[in-house]
Amino acid sequence: MSDLSSSMSTSASGMAAQAARLRLVSENIANADTPGFQRKVMSFEAVSDMFENGGRVQTGPVQLSSAERPQVFDPGHPMADENGYYQGSNVDLMIEIADAREAQRSYEANLKMFDQSRQMTSSILELLRR
Amino acid sequence: MIQNMTIFQLASGLTRHATDRQALVAENIANADTPGFKARDLVAFEDSFAAENALAMRGSRTGQISARSETVFTSPFGVESPNGNTVSLEAEMMRSSEIREQHDLALGVYQKSLQILRTSMGRK
Numbered sequence: 026m027s028d029l030s031s032s033m034s035t036s037a038s039g040m041a042a043q044a045a046r047l048r049l050v051s052e053n054i055a056n057a058d059t060p061g062f063q064r065k066v067m068s069f070e071a072v073s074d075m076f077e078n079g080g081r082v083q084t085g086p087v088q089l090s091s092a093e094r095p096q097v098f099d100p101g102h103p104m105a106d107e108n109g110y111y112q113g114s115n116v117d118l119m120i121e122i123a124d125a126r127e128a129q130r131s132y133e134a135n136l137k138m139f140d141q142s143r144q145m146t147s148s149i150l151e152l153l154r155r
Numbered sequence: 156m157i158q159n160m161t162i163f164q165l166a167s168g169l170t171r172h173a174t175d176r177q178a179l180v181a182e183n184i185a186n187a188d189t190p191g192f193k194a195r196d197l198v199a200f201e202d203s204f205a206a207e208n209a210l211a212m213r214g215s216r217t218g219q220i221s222a223r224s225e226t227v228f229t230s231p232f233g234v235e236s237p238n239g240n241t242v243s244l245e246a247e248m249m250r251s252s253e254i255r256e257q258h259d260l261a262l263g264v265y266q267k268s269l270q271i272l273r274t275s276m277g278r279k
Contacts, residue, residue, distance in 0.1 A: 028174045032181035039185030046188075069189040080182035082189055131187050134244050138181045141251055145177065145258050149170070152262060 029149075031080075033142045038081040039135035042069055043128045045084045050125045053116045060097075060104050062114035064090035090115055162268045169261035172200045173254050180251050183242050190238035196250065200257070 049065050056062040068085040092115040100109035176197045186192040197203075235241050 028171075028178045032178040035178070035181040035185045039181075039187075042185070043188075069186070071186050071189050071192050080178070080185070082185045127188070130244070131184075134184045134187065134247070135181075137248075138177075138184050138251060141255060142177055142181065145174070145255070148259070148262055152266060 029142050029146045033139055033146075035081050036135045036139040036142065038072075038083065040132055040139070042082045042084050043132040043135065047125060047128045047132075049087065050121050050128065054118065054121050054125075057114060057116040057118055057121075059114050060102075061094065061112045062116065063094070064092065064114070064116045066090050163265065166261045166265040166268070168204070169200055169257060170265070172197065172203070173258040173261065177251070177254050177258075180247050180254065184244065184247050186240075187242045187244055187247075188240070190240060192240050192242060194242045194247070 046067060046069075049067055053064050065087050066089075067087050069082050070085050072081040072083055094115045095113045096110045097113040098110055099105055102111050104111040179195050179197060183192075183194045183196075234243060
């Protein structure tokens with residue numbers, strides 16, 4: 026029983042982590058055309074606490090991607106320098122979409138696990154009701 | 156007759172094994188994107204049961220079936236992603252449906268045995 030509820034909280038931590046990742050992806054996509062925007066990335070870490078929270082996942086610090094930002098030629102742009110260039114963002118939409126899809130898949134998998142743990146709990150409780 | 160209620164011990168042992176395994180699978184899936192995470196699984200129930208049984212035969216243990224056997228690190232299809240993660244979602248899904256089956260089986264056996272016991276006591 027306690028194992029089942031701990032596996033539910035593990036799945037919930039996984040869903041929270043994937044949701045945080047999806048939030049970063051949507052921030053990146055929203056700012057894909059913002060001049061000078063640096064793509065935000067985040068890593069996952071396993072919680073290595075052996076007692077209460079062991080096995081859960083948590084999100085690491087948000088980092089700015091250091092990929093080079095392209096120089097966009099647009100002399101009419103308000104932020105263009107004297108040569109007519111301004112700094113674009115280093116967001117690649119294709120990568121962001123792939124990342125979002127991966128987050129969705131993992132979220133679904135966690136949700137499925139959560140559901141299964143819940144069903145197992147309720148089938149045990151069903152035994153008690155008889 | 157039902158000796159020592161072994162069937163109930165067996166069924167609850169199998170349930171506990173399924174529960175523990177479910178906890179590990181949930182951990183694996185939650186960490187499916189964590190760099191360097193190694194997928195874990197329990198030893199199959201048959202194996203841990205056989206080991207327990209051998210011990211019990213020698214008289215060093217009572218017939219109690221403890222579910223928590225040691226965990227093993229698995230690398231499902233021998234795939235390790237570049238960041239050192241060995242979780243394969245497909246393998247975990249397979250495992251979770253196995254667990255589901257195992258759990259249902261154990262609960263079914265438990266319930267049926269209880270019914271038989273009740274019948275033999277003359278109650279409905």
